[in-house]
Amino acid sequence: MVADRAFALDRHLFEPTDSACEARIAAIEPDAYVRTRNHLHGQVTRLSPYLTHGFVSVPDVVTRLRQRHPLPMQHKLVYEFGWREYFQHLWSRLGDQIFTDLRPPPGRDYRSTVPDDLRQGATGIPVIDQSVRTLYATGYLHNHARMWLASYAVHLRKVHWRAGADWMYGHLLDGDLASNHLSWQWVAGTLTGKPYVFDSANVARYAPEWASPHSAIDRSYDELLALAQGETDLGPDSDNAPKVAEPALLAAPPEQLGDASAELNDETLHLVHPWSLARTSERRVGIIELDFHARHPWSARRWTFVGERMAALCDQLLVGTQQELGLRLRGRELKARATHNPSYRELFAIASVQTSEEPRLLDNPGRACASFSQFWKRTTSVDTATSTNRD
Numbered sequence: 247m248v249a250d251r252a253f254a255l256d257r258h259l260f261e262p263t264d265s266a267c268e269a270r271i272a273a274i275e276p277d278a279y280v281r282t283r284n285h286l287h288g289q290v291t292r293l294s295p296y297l298t299h300g301f302v303s304v305p306d307v308v309t310r311l312r313q314r315h316p317l318p319m320q321h322k323l324v325y326e327f328g329w330r331e332y333f334q335h336l337w338s339r340l341g342d343q344i345f346t347d348l349r350p351p352p353g354r355d356y357r358s359t360v361p362d363d364l365r366q367g368a369t370g371i372p373v374i375d376q377s378v379r380t381l382y383a384t385g386y387l388h389n390h391a392r393m394w395l396a397s398y399a400v401h402l403r404k405v406h407w408r409a410g411a412d413w414m415y416g417h418l419l420d421g422d423l424a425s426n427h428l429s430w431q432w433v434a435g436t437l438t439g440k441p442y443v444f445d446s447a448n449v450a451r452y453a454p455e456w457a458s459p460h461s462a463i464d465r466s467y468d469e470l471l472a473l474a475q476g477e478t479d480l481g482p483d484s485d486n487a488p489k490v491a492e493p494a495l496l497a498a499p500p501e502q503l504g505d506a507s508a509e510l511n512d513e514t515l516h517l518v519h520p521w522s523l524a525r526t527s528e529r530r531v532g533i534i535e536l537d538f539h540a541r542h543p544w545s546a547r548r549w550t551f552v553g554e555r556m557a558a559l560c561d562q563l564l565v566g567t568q569q570e571l572g573l574r575l576r577g578r579e580l581k582a583r584a585t586h587n588p589s590y591r592e593l594f595a596i597a598s599v600q601t602s603e604e605p606r607l608l609d610n611p612g613r614a615c616a617s618f619s620q621f622w623k624r625t626t627s628v629d630t631a632t633s634t635n636r637d
């Protein structure tokens with residue numbers, strides 16, 4: 247049984263401001279990161295909401311860190327930034343293919359929805375139920391907790407990774423279609439061909455407060471792998487575990503941020519979208535494209551994070567469908583940061599927006615790299631033979 251224990255993180259952990267982002271960068275201790283990053287309370291950066299929404303870029307962060315610490319390319323933190331860039335690379339090269347199985351899954355029958363007991367954090371397995379509660383309460387989860395939650399959902403409950411990824415994406419402040427959906431594929435085994443399974447000893451080591459002995463995950467690795475390759479949905483461990491209400495996922499901002507009919511003040515416009523929220527000195531117009539959110543709704547928490555930042559950066563905000571925004575923007579001189587997000591890319595094409603690429607630390611090879619180690623080797627010349635384990 248899971249009691250409603252204190253959440254692993256403060257509920258107000260992420261403020262959508264430069265000072266909060268700066269404080270995160272200033273607090274990074276690369277050596278401590280290496281030693282502790284796998285632990286639930288380890289010294290990870292928690293920069294992901296700021297990186298996803300473009301407050302700051304990976305090369306900016308690395309440059310700033312190098313002013314304080316030696317940070318060679320083979321440093322574990324640079325390597326983790328590399329995973330973000332690898333997933334963006336795959337998205338740019340594979341497009342919508344990243345939303346389909348990139349390799350055959352280990353099992354055959356998967357559900358197309360996330361079962362209620364899992365959504366309600368009521369499986370009766372402490373590590374799973376606490377992860378769901380933390381996700382809902384903070385919009386953030388430690389990497390290990392994401393891996394455990396995804397692995398349990400896909401391999402022991404037979405949820406198709408795509409259904410799990412869509413669900414988690416909506417609740418994360420850092421939800422990024424490439425990092426999220428490709429990480430779910432990584433866990434499912436459809437990215438690399440090897441499913442990720444974990445056992446209760448792994449949880450006891452890295453998250454002792456969420457230890458889950460005598461539960462569905464208290465099995466040998468071979469048993470867990472056989473379950474991953476089989477068809478059985480183990481069902482919840484308990485039928486009367488306490489439930490948590492899932493926050494609503496919203497296809498539009500909960501408060502009126504702006505509309506697509508507003509008069510535009512200037513002929514030349516610098517557009518800001520939810521993935522390009524860096525501060526600049528130019529006057530800017532924010533855009534929110536609603537067709538995208540009809541397919542990928544967000545929690546109110548994430549809308550607030552993005553909405554407050556856009557309000558702070560922009561003179562005007564336009565919120566509308568692709569067609570409405572296209573009509574409003576057409577015929578002007580428009581500039582924006584590029585994104586791989588397909589809806590925004592289409593809008594930029596319709597409105598002839600001139601885009602500049604997001605700064606990258608590593609190159610973006612012309613053809614999709616089949617594995618992270620291939621990508622890393624090709625872009626850094628550093629061999630990863632000894633460090634291919636994400637865990």
Ligand SMILES: Cc1cc2nc3c(=O)[nH]c(=O)nc-3n(C[C@H](O)[C@H](O)[C@H](O)COP(=O)(O)OP(=O)(O)OC[C@H]3O[C@@H](n4cnc5c(N)ncnc54)[C@H](O)[C@@H]3O)c2cc1C
Binds near residue numbers: 290294295
């Ligand atoms: C199932 C699942 C879903 C995920 N969904 C997302 C997502 O929607 N958005 C997202 O940014 N990350 C996602 N990740 C990757 C990773 O969990 C988060 O980037 C990380 O936990 C964010 O916390 P942090 O900033 O403290 O990370 P740190 O450990 O401090 O890492 C620093 C930065 O490196 C990048 N990074 C680190 N690890 C990874 C990784 N494995 N994959 C990609 N980038 C990485 C992130 O930009 C992160 O902010 C997911 C992982 C899994 C297993």
